[in-house]
Amino acid sequence: MTMRAAVAGASGYAGGELLRLLLAHPEIEIGTLTGNSNAGRRLGELQPHLLPLADRVLTETTAEALRGHDVVFLALPHGQSAEVAEQLGPEVLVVDMGADFRLKNPADWERFYGSPHAGTWPYGLPELPGARAALEGSKRIAVPGCYPTAASLALFPAYAAGLAEAEAVIVAASGTSGAGKAPKAHLLGSEVMGSMTPYGVGGVHRHTPEMIQNLSAAAGEPVTVSFTPTLAPMPRGILATCSAKAGPGVTAESVRAAYEKAFADEPFVHLLPEGQWPATASVYGSNAVQVQVAYDAAAHRIIAVSAIDNLTKGTAGGAVQSMNLALGLPEDLGLSTIGVAP
Numbered sequence: 001m002t003m004r005a006a007v008a009g010a011s012g013y014a015g016g017e018l019l020r021l022l023l024a025h026p027e028i029e030i031g032t033l034t035g036n037s038n039a040g041r042r043l044g045e046l047q048p049h050l051l052p053l054a055d056r057v058l059t060e061t062t063a064e065a066l067r068g069h070d071v072v073f074l075a076l077p078h079g080q081s082a083e084v085a086e087q088l089g090p091e092v093l094v095v096d097m098g099a100d101f102r103l104k105n106p107a108d109w110e111r112f113y114g115s116p117h118a119g120t121w122p123y124g125l126p127e128l129p130g131a132r133a134a135l136e137g138s139k140r141i142a143v144p145g146c147y148p149t150a151a152s153l154a155l156f157p158a159y160a161a162g163l164a165e166a167e168a169v170i171v172a173a174s175g176t177s178g179a180g181k182a183p184k185a186h187l188l189g190s191e192v193m194g195s196m197t198p199y200g201v202g203g204v205h206r207h208t209p210e211m212i213q214n215l216s217a218a219a220g221e222p223v224t225v226s227f228t229p230t231l232a233p234m235p236r237g238i239l240a241t242c243s244a245k246a247g248p249g250v251t252a253e254s255v256r257a258a259y260e261k262a263f264a265d266e267p268f269v270h271l272l273p274e275g276q277w278p279a280t281a282s283v284y285g286s287n288a289v290q291v292q293v294a295y296d297a298a299a300h301r302i303i304a305v306s307a308i309d310n311l312t313k314g315t316a317g318g319a320v321q322s323m324n325l326a327l328g329l330p331e332d333l334g335l336s337t338i339g340v341a342p
């Protein structure tokens, strides 16, 4: 039976990518689309790549506008989801693509987001140990941040298998769409093109506690994370280079075996053949994740690298994958692992 889905934040990057995927989803009919400053405008002016929806007009983001749907996606800035979500009934599947319900520890939320914590919902990264069971049949989903998706998929197998010491170092480069559509001084085209620079350095990026939450759960003990994000001159993609000191007795073979086991049945995560390394271009526009791992014997470290499309697996694809699980549909329905090249 086809279900109707509303999208709040349809004028943004995350909302636009979600609509691109929902248009190809056989069980979803697209209902109300909302915006904020762009309410009243045609979607065709704002998302010209979504031709079948070009004549849809955005309404204001209110609970009234979003009611009457089977699924409501919230692709809104941080802190804007909770107020809308609490006005939607418990029978509606609400998928929050913002950060509001990702963190379990209220103190972490308050420290990194500077507002009261709204709560914690089942976390939409099905590949993590135990995550699928929490998502199946759920009426609330918190879609992960894009960097935590990339970093957690790269490192959790090492922690789940007890191979890595509890201090992870993560350096990740993101395409500029990760910062959203609203104009920002550091995203001026002439400054971003042909240059790379880090930001949020020194443990202050708000995705740090999310990574700690995921890796600590996999390890069964607290893991510290040093995370450095970097802005890369490309519209989409994240390349996360992650490493941790290897535990006693770890070998290249034991590391490889742990990753093969973790991803053997995953529809979207591809552990690449040895010697081949992830590339953001290979996952452009697809829900696929490329992972590669190596054991650096001299430094006694495990090095794991992942590539995702921040807007697809990192946001909208992850949202659809989790929605499928919540609705009892095949997990990969409407999602592709086929990229665009060159």
Ligand SMILES: NC(=O)C1=CN([C@@H]2O[C@H](COP(=O)(O)OP(=O)(O)OC[C@H]3O[C@@H](n4cnc5c(N)ncnc54)[C@H](OP(=O)(O)O)[C@@H]3O)[C@@H](O)[C@H]2O)C=CC1
Pocket: 008, 009, 010, 011, 012, 013, 014, 015, 034, 035, 036, 037, 038, 039, 061, 075, 076, 077, 078, 080, 097, 098, 099, 144, 145, 146, 177, 178, 179, 180, 181, 182, 310, 311, 314, 315
């Ligand atoms: N970009 C990415 O790679 C990722 C984004 N996300 C999350 O998705 C959410 C949306 O991000 P993104 O699409 O990138 O951001 P954009 O800035 O591109 O879009 C923001 C959307 O929210 C709407 N909006 C802005 N302010 C308000 C408000 N006060 N009340 C209601 N709606 C508002 C905007 O409407 P209008 O344009 O009409 O003003 C627009 O539709 C964020 O929470 C972000 O963290 C998650 C993972 C990755």
Ligand SMILES: CC(=O)N[C@@H](CCC(=O)OP(=O)(O)O)C(=O)O
Pocket: 097, 098, 099, 144, 145, 146, 147, 174, 175, 176, 177, 178, 179, 180, 229, 231
């Ligand atoms: C390049 C860039 O600016 N990226 C964003 C992350 C976007 C994202 O996934 O995060 P949320 O869903 O938590 O907003 C940033 O570093 O703030």
